[in-house]
Amino acid sequence: MIFLRLVQNEIMKINSKRQSILFFSLLAGLVLITAIIIKAYISDLALVMNYLQFTMLTITIFGFLITLFGLILGAQIVTDEYKDGTIKQLLIRPSSRVSILFSKYLSVLIMITAAYFFLFVWSSLLGFIFFGAGEGLASAEKIPLLEEIGNLTFTVVFQFYLTELPSLFFLATLSFFTATIFKRSALALSVAIIAYFSGKVIGGLSQNYWWGEYIVFNHLPLYAYSDSVVIQRFSSPAYPELGLSFSIIILVLYFAIMLGSSALVFSKRDVA
Amino acid sequence: MSNTPVVELRNVTKKIKGKPIVQHLSFSVQRGEVYGFLGPNGSGKTTTIRMIVGLSSITEGQILVEGHDITKSRSQAMAHVGAIVENPEMYGYMTGMQNLIHFSRMASTPISKERIMKIVELVELTHAIKQKVKTYSLGMRQRLGIAQALLHSPSILILDEPTNGLDPSGIRQLRDHLRYLAKQENISILVSSHLLSEIELMCDRALVIQEGKFIDEISIHNQPEEAANALSVEFEVDQAAAATAVLQDWQAKTGDHGKVTIMAEKSEIPRLVSLLVAQDISIYQIHIKTESLEDRFLALTKGGTQS
Numbered sequence: 001m002i003f004l005r006l007v008q009n010e011i012m013k014i015n016s017k018r019q020s021i022l023f024f025s026l027l028a029g030l031v032l033i034t035a036i037i038i039k040a041y042i043s044d045l046a047l048v049m050n051y052l053q054f055t056m057l058t059i060t061i062f063g064f065l066i067t068l069f070g071l072i073l074g075a076q077i078v079t080d081e082y083k084d085g086t087i088k089q090l091l092i093r094p095s096s097r098v099s100i101l102f103s104k105y106l107s108v109l110i111m112i113t114a115a116y117f118f119l120f121v122w123s124s125l126l127g128f129i130f131f132g133a134g135e136g137l138a139s140a141e142k143i144p145l146l147e148e149i150g151n152l153t154f155t156v157v158f159q160f161y162l163t164e165l166p167s168l169f170f171l172a173t174l175s176f177f178t179a180t181i182f183k184r185s186a187l188a189l190s191v192a193i194i195a196y197f198s199g200k201v202i203g204g205l206s207q208n209y210w211w212g213e214y215i216v217f218n219h220l221p222l223y224a225y226s227d228s229v230v231i232q233r234f235s236s237p238a239y240p241e242l243g244l245s246f247s248i249i250i251l252v253l254y255f256a257i258m259l260g261s262s263a264l265v266f267s268k269r270d271v272a
Numbered sequence: 273m274s275n276t277p278v279v280e281l282r283n284v285t286k287k288i289k290g291k292p293i294v295q296h297l298s299f300s301v302q303r304g305e306v307y308g309f310l311g312p313n314g315s316g317k318t319t320t321i322r323m324i325v326g327l328s329s330i331t332e333g334q335i336l337v338e339g340h341d342i343t344k345s346r347s348q349a350m351a352h353v354g355a356i357v358e359n360p361e362m363y364g365y366m367t368g369m370q371n372l373i374h375f376s377r378m379a380s381t382p383i384s385k386e387r388i389m390k391i392v393e394l395v396e397l398t399h400a401i402k403q404k405v406k407t408y409s410l411g412m413r414q415r416l417g418i419a420q421a422l423l424h425s426p427s428i429l430i431l432d433e434p435t436n437g438l439d440p441s442g443i444r445q446l447r448d449h450l451r452y453l454a455k456q457e458n459i460s461i462l463v464s465s466h467l468l469s470e471i472e473l474m475c476d477r478a479l480v481i482q483e484g485k486f487i488d489e490i491s492i493h494n495q496p497e498e499a500a501n502a503l504s505v506e507f508e509v510d511q512a513a514a515a516t517a518v519l520q521d522w523q524a525k526t527g528d529h530g531k532v533t534i535m536a537e538k539s540e541i542p543r544l545v546s547l548l549v550a551q552d553i554s555i556y557q558i559h560i561k562t563e564s565l566e567d568r569f570l571a572l573t574k575g576g577t578q579s
Contacts, residue, residue, distance in 0.1 A: 002378075002380070005377040005378070006378065008377060009377050009378070012370065012373075012374065013363060013366070013374070016365050016366045016370065017365055018365070084361055084363070084364070085359065086361045086362065086363060088325075088327060088357045088358075088361065089361060089362075089375070089420070090378070091325075091327055092325040092326060092327065092350065092355050092357065093350055093375075093379070094347040094348075094351045094378070094379070094380040095347075096347070268329070270288075270322070270327065270328040271327040271328070
């Protein structure tokens with residue numbers, strides 16, 4: 001019970017900050033502008049598009065903004081308390097340090113999920129208003145990707161959104177972990193952004209060695225295991241023979257190590 | 273009502289990188305008293321307070337709050353503690369009310385809206401509670417800090433250097449406030465300071481530490497009675513040597529400029545005067561040297577490392 005109240009507190013703090021209000025307004029505004037531009041200037045596209053395709057389009061264009069938001073939250077949620085000196089106010093209370101830390105972590109994940117949900121709902125709504133729910137792009141050619149995009153279903157689009165989450169959760173956790181250990185939000189953000197951009201390259205290079213199969217970046221795109229061409233996003237599993245469950249185990253291990261060491265450091269540290 | 277101390281330190285030692293910051297410190301704060309914690313800057317006061325509130329680990333020894341060991345049953349112990357460690361840091365981007373709701377959610381037992389409003393009234397912030405904390409003056413922040421520390425009706429309020437950064441009128445207000453609150457809410461207060469005058473005005477008892485070591489525990493309100501037994505009395509006379517001879521039974525010491533210092537009870541003074549007069553010694557001045565707490569503090573800390 002008290003843990004839920006801690007999460008409630010963290011979410012209240014995140015949403016009271018100006019940056020969160022700015023982020024959500026920016027996201028809403030950009031989606032609206034995109035819809036207007038397509039409707040007004042790209043009429044060919046507007047004619048053949050329905051709300052599902054529009055919703056797919058917005059995540060492809062603006063997904064990185066949510067990633068950035070998630071990484072900033074992960075980097076700041078602990079370090080800001082140190083910076084403002086409010087960390088003392090949190091740690092002199094009955095809740096254990098570990099539950100305070102995890103309430104913060106959970107709040108970051110909730111906010112990231114909420115941001116995706118917001119983008120999904122807002123895009124669908126605007127998509128419906130601007131482009132309706134009629135027939136989508138009808139493709140004459142028998143290319144599987146185009147065919148599937150032409151016949152998008154609500155379920156596929158929703159799954160497309162959901163499958164963005166694991167790798168974003170990983171990056172946010174990396175940011176959170178680095179920030180908790182080193183108490184430096186700039187460092188945490190840099191590490192996570194580097195991982196975001198170079199993860200695929202590092203993964204690809206490591207596949208030349210035997211230990212490549214233990215590198216998290218080779219297992220992060222879980223969507224590669226999907227049957228849907230759309231959800232796969234042109235990727236295939238790095239180690240198809242190891243299977244989905246092996247990838248999940250590797251991911252869980254990385255999460256456990258990062259969260260475990262964060263908790264250990266955070267609960268032992270003297271607060272000056 | 274139990275007689276267990278509200279806070280008790282047993283032989284507490286804190287070492288940072290092998291260097292002792294606090295050494296074998298023991299003391300206890302009784303129910304309802306205002307206990308001072310006095311020492312020059314860098315003497316280990318803040319470190320000790322950080323250990324009591326669980327911000328720092330304890331190298332050796334034991335700290336009990338309401339009988340609960342703070343390392344073994346932290347949650348029960350902390351439920352009784354309200355504290356402001358150094359500055360009253362709050363979330364500036366939220367309103368005073370949001371800050372209080374935030375801290376009330378962290379209490380181990382639910383705190384009602386009425387309770388929050390009562391505390392807000394008690395610290396006289398009703399008019400500003402819906403404003404963002406970043407617009408508050410230091411005095412208002414200080415009072416909001418006290419409010420968050422009192423929300424859960426703690427049995428001990430711990431304040432680390434509460435008057436730092438306040439102007440004299442602010443200090444006075446805070447002091448009056450604390451004494452009033454201690455009465456209203458019937459709680460013990462542990463207050464640290466490097467300013468002796470503060471401790472003298474606020475506290476019933478005080479602990480003096482220096483370089484992390486126990487120096488003395490002083491009882492501030494009992495001080496005049498204690499001193500009544502053997503007062504240090506200074507006579508200024510024309511013939512110091514003769515006077516010293518007359519008063520040698522009272523450990524007379526000859527000082528400069530015809531001054532003679534003796535140890536005597538107050539009631540004896542008239543008799544001593546007549547003794548001197550009988551010897552034809554002229555008395556210009558008699559002065560009882562009341563030892564101020566300041567003198568005692570400086571004597572205890574050997575002049576102190578105070579800057």
